[in-house]
Amino acid sequence: MTRPGRPALLRAGLIIVGGVILFVVLVGFGGAQVEAPTVGLAFAGTMLLYALRRLFLVAAALGRSGDVTDLGLGRVSKRELRDEKRRLLRAIKELEFDYGMGKLSKADYESVSSAYKMRAIEVMRALEGNADLHPEVAAILRGESPGSAGSASAEAAESDRGAERGAPSAGTDEPSAASADAGTACPSCEVKNDDDARFCKHCGTALEHA
Amino acid sequence: MTIASLGSLTILLIFLMSIVTVGLSVAGAYRRSPRLIEGGVQGLYATFGLAAFASSLIVYAFLSGDFSIQYVQHTSDSAMPLFYKITAFWGGLDGSLLFWVLLHTLFGALAVRANRKRHRELIPHVVAVLSAITLFFAGLLLFLKDPFAPYLIDIPTTGKGLNPLLQNFYMIFHPPSLYLGYVSLAVPYAFGMAALISGQVDANWQRSVRRWVLFSWIFLSIGLILGGLWAYEELGWGGYWAWDPVENAGLLPWFTTVAFLHSVMIQERRGMMKVWNVSLIIISFLLTIIGTFMTRSGVVQSVHAFGEDSDLAWTFGAFMLVIVVFSFGLVIWRRPLLRARGELESALSREFAFLVNNWLFLTCAVFVLGATMWPTFIEWMQILVERYPNALGWIDPGERMVIGPPFFNRYMRPLGLALLLLTGVGPLLAWRKTTGANLIKQFTGPLVFGVACTIAPVFLEIDSPWGLACFGLCGFTFWTIVQEFYRGIILRRSRRPQGFIEAMSGLLLKARRRYGGYVVHLGIVLMFFGWAGNAYKIERKTQLQPGQSYELGAYTIRHDGLRVTEDWQKEMITADLAVLKDGEVVDVLTPARWWYYQLPDQPTTEVSRYMTAGEDVYASMQEVDLSTGWTQLSLFINPLINWIWIGMMVMLGGALVCVGTRKSEGDDD
Known part of the structure; x- marks a missing residue:
């Protein structure tokens, strides 16, 4: 799996800079006759390569053996995390309040709130400085979250067990x-x-x- | 393989890839499989790659003059400057649809990339919605409007050339800018739908789309104002806004995005109006599709609609229906989650001001949409009545009429002024409830200044009630903004001694959203100030021979002669008009008519104007008789008009301050 981030951008930047340098060298020193259509064609070729690479990545993503649960939060600042934590806790509280008031159905409440709770735990963990989640914890969390009675959560738990098998070495x-x-x-x-x-x-x- | 067939193949691939992406994302979201979700995300990127490839192919075809492709042959010729060859890409219907797909996939890829970690739950749904939209447009390209459609026999060797009216500086940036605004609204829509599907309808999704909406709004504004400048400089009728259906199409989502940007603050603050906010996003997106429909299908008659096409009209109609059913179906399904938490406590609160602001903006949008579409509805009714005389014979749809600018002006003027009033009143009110003592403290200054601004112009012999009301409201609102800044600066300086400039930039940078918003309001005030000038504009049509003079307001216009010149593209007749004020020549205007060799029966009008801060002297040439020298001229004095463009600049500056908000700063408003 590629993780788009600075290295990818850097690489793209390097390719562009390289292309421009090549162009300047060809025109300036090689005396090449470069016309607008040529540049257009070169650009089209680059785009074709990009498209093909992305198509390949689709296949690569699908062809991966087993599901690897990606729970990392990537590069997100502490401040943003704290902010999100506060927001998530508020959202959970509001949801509970609504449920208590009888505005929500049980299934709705469970599926939505379990998703929030998972996220909140992830965020809190990321705040603690641990980038990846212990797979067992992930399984327990999802399996024992209040949503375990609902069908959606059961399914989630199932897929998590798959996840657990897929990434035993991660944690x-x-x-x-x-x-x-x-x-x-x-x-x-x-x-x-x-x-x-x-x-x-x-x-x-x-x-x-x- | 020719460029044409390679291009068509790429479009087919875009179409298929969109189907695959939708499938992967829906399946991935349903089974919670990161593998499928990742596949979907990569699929979205791949669609963008393919769209970029197809677009660069068509640009290549333009550059190399591949006239075997119909679209290239229709919109370009080999003599066109390089720059116009590239922009001819979006100069016609088919290419502009491909351009749409390109921008849409680009924005989709960027938005997903920026948010995939932060909103992991939403991403598969976002990808699915975005790809479904791509699917629709790719389908249009594939089945109805293939930009790569080649000539099968009789391949022409020359192109027809781009309409000279479109070969104008503003025209290069006006359509793409409107497009950017239009297309980027699909991203907030996709996030809104994803929030509804996943049930995570807290303010979180809006935080990530708020900037997108602001971005769309900025580009819509730029597009609209460039369109106005283009009309002002190119069409030669002395105005900038004629309520043309295509202009209106850009204005509609502008209204609703402004409404959203305001009402989203209420949701963040008070947990109210969730259904409303989601609905505004849906409506904004729908309006962009309606706008595309109006401009592309030709059902509405307009200066620059792309000609009539009933297949396209039906397809768009079906698409809009699907959007409405799908989106509002989701809203109804998720209504229990969207209940409001707070309640309106007082009519004298900022929430209420925002609410009224929203109603007014929505009224504007509905009114403009209704008035724009009305003639078309009448026409459809006529067709239906003709086709089914038994069932519908009792309806008399009447004649297809033209709803002109006066009608729009009559209703939009009070709406606009009401909004201007709210712009002033809103920031003065407190959240929840404003007390009496507060009211007096807040409103005294602005009211006094507003009244002064209403009375002062009377001494300058301005007696139009609309003009005076507008000046007064501008003064009122202007003073509220000044007051807000002044009080903020005083507060900062009382906390820590610092210079005036430092305190002000501190305000702008620390509470960007609030003070950026005020700068936007200031721009709006300046624009209204410019519009107020309309109340006493002077408009004359006259015939002059060289040597004759004409009195125009405080100016004298003297005809100094005609010149005939030509270059490789066109033949030009230019009149030299000296502008005299108090007997002295202040400027020489050179209105002209240009005959392009390509389109000799469509001469263009080249406007010339003398600009000052107070007014424009504006001249355009209608008819000219070279043998006698009789020149038919349209002469205008447009007071204050340049303040509209200045206001626009200020407004964009303020918007940029707002865009710079860091995510974590959202609460500082």
Whole structure:
């Protein structure tokens, strides 16, 4: 999977700059006769290459073995994350309020709120500085979210189990790294947290102190 | 393989790729499969790549003069300057549809790329909606209007050339700018639909589309004003806006996007008007399609519609119906999620001012749309009555009539002034409720200045009630903006001692959205100030021979002779008109008629004007008799007209300040 970002832009920029330099060299030193249609044709050729590359990427995306859950948030600033967290929590609260008032059907409430909650957890985790999510946590979160009764969430859980199989290596080393520190283990994901932590830093479960 | 067949093949690929992308995204969203979703996203990029390839092919065909392609032959010739050869790409109907697809896929790709991490839940739905729209336009290109359609026999060797009226500086940027505005509105629409489908209808999706809408709005504004400048400089009837259906088509989404940009603030602040905001986005998008329909299908008669085509009309009609049913169906389905959280607490609140603003803008849009389409409705009724005399014989649709500028002006003038009043009143009101003491404190200054501005022009012998009302409201609104800035600056300086300029730029940069908005309002005030000049414009038609003079207001126009010149493209007759004020020559105007060799029966009118801050002296030549020297001239004095263009600049500057808002700054308004 390609992750469009600065390297891709940089590459595109380099290709353009290279093309321009080649053009200048050809015209200036090689004495080539370059006319507008030639430039147009060269441009069309470039566009053709781009289109073909993208078509190839469609096939590549489809041909990947297994589903890899991409829960990373990419390059998003801390400030933006905090902002989004606040917004998400508000949205969840409003949704609960609406549900309590009987404005929403149960299925609607569950499917929408579970999506929000997943996102909120991701954002909070990204704020903590962990880029990728422990696959087990993802599975548990989705599987045990309030939406597990609804059909949509069941389906989500199913696809997540697929995801789990697909990416076992993504996060296996993470908990072991965390377990090096002393602290309270989270009952649901077994990640070690600071002694004074009230909630798990990975999954948000409330921690019980002995 | 010829360019023509390669191009047609590419369009077929765009069509197929759109189907694939829609399929992948819908399946991916339904099964929550990242693999399929990723495939869909890449498919969207691929569609853009293909569209870019097809477009560069047609540009290549123009550059190399491949007249075996009908479209190239119709809109260009080998003698045209290079620049016009490239812009001829969107000079005709077929090419402009391809240009549409190109921009649409480009914006789609950019929007998805920018938001795929931030709004992961929405992305597959966004991709599906965007690709479905691409599918429609690609279908049009494929089945109805193939820009690559070749001549099968009798391949011509020369082109017909682009209409000389379109070979004008403003015309190069006017259509693409309107297009940018039109097409980019599909992105907010797709996000709105995605929010509805996924049920995540909080203010989040709007934050990501607010800037897109602002972007569309900026380009619509630029497009409209360039169209106005083009009409003013090229058509030679002394005005800039004639309520032509095609101009109106650009104005309609402009109204609704302004309404959205205001009402979205209420949703962010108070959680109200969710259905309304989604509906505004849907309506704006629908209006862009209606606008395309009006300009492209030729059902509405206009200066620059592209000729009649009933197949295209029916296709567009069906597409619009699908959009309406789909979008509003989703709104109805998701209505439980879209309930309002707050309530209006007082009529003296900013929410209420925004609400009235929205009603007025929507009224404007509905009125303009209705009046533009009315003659066409009458015509359709006539056709229906003729076809089914038994069932519909009792209806008398009447004659197809022409609804002209006076009709529009009569109703739009009060609406416009009401909006100007709101522009002034709105910012003075507080959220939720404004108290009496507050009211007095806020309104005294603006009211006094407004009244002064109403009375002052009377001493300059201006007695048109509309003009006076407009001046007064401009003064009122102007003062509110000044007051807001002044109070903001005082506040900043009281917190930390700093210079005046520093405090002001601090205001603009720290609360961009609010103060950027005020700058936009200032631009609007200046534009209204310019429009007010219409109330006392002078318009004369006269015949002059060389040596004769004509009194025009405070000026004297003296005919100094005629010149006949020619270049490789055209023959030109130019009149030299000296403009005298108080007996001194201040400028020489050179209105002209140009006969292009390509289109000798369609001479163009070249306007000449003497510009000052206060007024334009504007001359255009209608008829000329070279043997006797009789020259028929249209002479105008357009007071304050240049303030419209200045206001436009200010408005765009303000809009750019707003666009610069960082995402996290949304709450500073």
